[in-house]
Amino acid sequence: MDNYSQMLAFIWANECGSFSAAARVHNLTPSAVSKLITRLENRLRVRLFQRGSRVLTLTEEGAAYLLSAKAVVEAMNEADSVAEALPARVGGTLRIHTMTTFAKHQIVPWLPEFLDLYPALDVEIQLGAQFVDHFEQGLDIAIHSGVLPSSSRVAKRIGECEWLVCASPAYLAEKGVPAVPADLLEHRCFNFSFVSPWSKWSFVQDGEGVSVPVTPSASFTQGDLLRDLALAGAGIVKLADFHIGPDVKAGTLVPVLEAYKSGIIEPIYLLYSDRKHLSPRIRVFIEFFQEKWRQHPWKVA
Incomplete structure (x- = not known):
């Protein structure tokens, strides 16, 4: 200089x-x-x-x-x-990594409105169940829930979710409603196929935490397939309210074992790499979608 x-x-x-x-x-x-x-x-x-x-x-x-x-x-x-x-210029490509179900149910419905506001901006959404730090490869934003690995990235809490054990009214009418967590062992259940807190079925009974070792009749890496099976009346699933909240509100899925809920609320984080020099394309995304998610529209109650 x-x-x-x-x-x-x-x-x-x-x-x-x-x-x-x-x-x-x-x-x-x-x-x-x-x-x-x-x-x-x-x-x-x-x-x-x-x-x-x-x-x-x-x-x-x-x-x-x-x-x-x-x-x-x-x-x-x-x-x-x-x-x-x-x-003031918002353009280029915004690269986002998030959970498939979150993208489908909480980003895609609002995406056309966002793109209308910023026509020079392209959005590329990469999907994966678990957080992977790809910021050095050009990733701009990651959105994930639960406990995140230690990282130097900026993590902004944008919401929270609850995991619900549920089934369709038709299944419950035919097979009966489980009265206590252990009854799940007598039901057909579907689960995630990878090791994760999501695949553990935890409850509180008599003041103590209990985990039911559910043996899934089928398992998947993708939550929408679990939802499809539950809606079809095939069995019981455990899924996040940001995923199945509308189904529960509509009555097409019914939560079970509500008296034994663990009460665990899982945070949802938006991650980016630099707090000081935030790119305009990242800033406008955060501002727009944080407003959409402010009231956690997926909440069942």
């Missing part, structure tokens, strides 16, 4: 006709201007001005250097003007 200051001092001195005049116009001392230009001449190993008692005269080398110096300063000013406009 000192090289740039030297260049500016040189241009100002030429425009103003003297070191002292340049200093007055740009709120510097004459000695500061003189030192900057002397350092510039020493660095270039050439004299740029003929110093007179009253005025400065460019040397032949100084006149040649002035053209280049002005071109550099103009380029720097143009770059600054572009940079100043960046916060």
